[in-house]
Amino acid sequence: MNKLLLTLVLLLLLPGLYSSKLILKNSFACKSYHTASEKESMTPKMVIEHLKNGINTDFTFTDFPDKVLYEPGYFDAVKSAGFESVRIFAGYKTDDPGIYEQAIKDAIERDLVIVFLYFGNEEGKVSFMKAWEAIAEYYKDYPDNLVFEILNEPAFGSGLKDKDVVMEWYNSVIPVIRRTNPKRVLLIGGPMWNEPQWGSMYLTPEHLTYKLDDGTGFLEDKNIVGAFHHYVPTRLTMPQGKYVKLSDFPQWKTEITSRLDLIDDWGKKYKKPAIMTEWGEQTPTIDHSELIEYTRFFFEELKKRDIGSIYYTAQFSNKWVWSIFDSEWGWDQDMLDILTGVKAPAPPPTNPLLNPEFNSFENRWTVSDTSRVFIVKDGGLSGNNALRVSLAGDSAKAFIYQETDFNPYPFNPAPKTTFKVHNKFNLHLRKGNTYKLTFLARAEKPGAVIKARFEQAHGEGVKYWTSDPVVVETGIKEYVIEYNHNSDNVNDLRLTILFEGSNNTVYFDRVALRSTRNY
Secondary structure (H helix, E strand, C coil): CHHHHHHHHHHHHHHHHHHHHHHHHHHHHCCCCCCHHHCCCCCHHHHHHHHCEEEEECCECCCCCCCCECCCHHHHHHHHCCCCEEEEECCCCCCCHHHHHHHHHHHHHCCCEEEEECCCCCCCHHHHHHHHHHHHHHCCCCCCCEEEECCCHHHHHCCCCCHHHHHHHHHHHHHHHHHHCCCCCEEEECCCCCCHHHHHHHCCCCCCCCCCCCCCCCCCCCCEEEEEEECCCHHHHCCCCCCECHHHCCCHHHHHHHHHHHHHHHHHHHCCCEEEEEECCCHHHECHHHHHHHHHHHHHHHHHCCCEEEECCCCCCCCCCCCCEECCCEECHHHHHHHCCCCCCCCCCCCCCCCCCCCCCCCCCEECCCCCEEEECCCCCCCCCEEEEEECCCCEEEEEEECCCCCCCCCCCCCCCHHHHCCCCCCCECCCEEEEEEEEEEECCCCCEEEEEEEECCCCCCEEEECCCEECCCCCEEEEEEEEECCCCECCEEEEEEEEECCEEEEEEEEEEEEEECC
16 A cells, blocks of 8 residues: 555656756756746846946956956955946847856846846847847846846947937837847937937837837836936046046036936836936046046936936956946945945955957067967967967077056047056056966976066066966966065056976966955
8 A cells, every 4th residue: 555655646746856857958948047046036126226226347258358357256346335236248249148148147146237238239230139139038037137238329339320220220129129028127228329318309109119019119118217328528527538627617517417307307208217327437537526526416416316327337447547446456435435335345356457368369468579479279278269389499488468558548539648647557566465366378398487577567677576487287277376565556567477498389378367455
């Protein structure tokens, strides 16, 4: 009798167990968020509230050489600073939506709302629709913490100056997204550069005329949110490298509030939330006290109108003139006092090196001899590219280095000295920090060594430290070199990597320089 009872129990349980396996298998196949059960998904209303307290995180996932490469520590910094949402820039490469997956998971694991921003498409509406169809399908099972922003500044990222064409793109793509993501929050900006005057005019039933399969459209969709950008006065916030004062712009407050009123009126008319997904000011071109005055006024005016804030920006690079976060110094606490009111701890270790995996070839690196030091695609280390260093002859030497590149962007046509004048540098040494240099390397035969050197940038000749030589093995290995900096701060640093050997070849990749605060 007991055996019969056991058999009946198993027969009842097996279909359920089998179906559970099928569900798990199918979930994996459609790229669902596998740990969604561990995190309670937010409601769309909760998502929108989190969006109102956000910051842009403008790093790269691929090969943009002027941006830092994404790593989870950036979201740790954002979370500890009191922000509740982040906005990432997907760039032009969306043929593989999975390259953004880890960042999205990392944000959700930290209870952050993350905005997936499609930066631009220069190939036309059909390509734009196919890209969004793939993105929407790939992430359709992710929690509502993931928000889609359909297009960034159409006149910039996609070169679309015709406002009606922009709305045609929107009307074509929203039904495509809604087929697989019927309730996901969508951010939609107006034509041109997402300014309030265009968003308030074109984000309307007269221009957003799409209809979903159930016959509903813009007015009925409660999860459509207006996205706006507001950098005014333009010559104050983007002064092309010139120092400016608030007194030079006597109407600056009115310029801000008049357009915020347009957003406020739009939201009330169409019963839609609004988020200022970009606003801010270049930090080194104005006195810091006036930067704080501008930011406080703007932020308070947003709050008065219940318009959300996603400030531009936290990360891009240490030298980026919009950044309020630095890998060594951490956050600008005066700015945080306004934006979140949170006292941020020491910054987590993050890598300030640009193009650290040579995805953009040698860009932002200087090499000793391009005929002997160059990029190859078959280095067998990390990713597609690696640095190949030919040490031909006896006691051969080569080097690469990185320091602040004083290119004029984004100050064009300002002179190349602009960054230097405004003290925005990419690599620093902070007194009391421990620095950990890591890299992947292998040699074709024994005998090659690698050393690291910290020196004053731009050929000034001051050498702060040179490491002991690291013997490079023939197999792939990650190497670690540590340095404690107990001297004065160094604001503008050059990191040099030295290669030495006889009749050998070294492959080098995935280099990082991270620091931790000792006191």
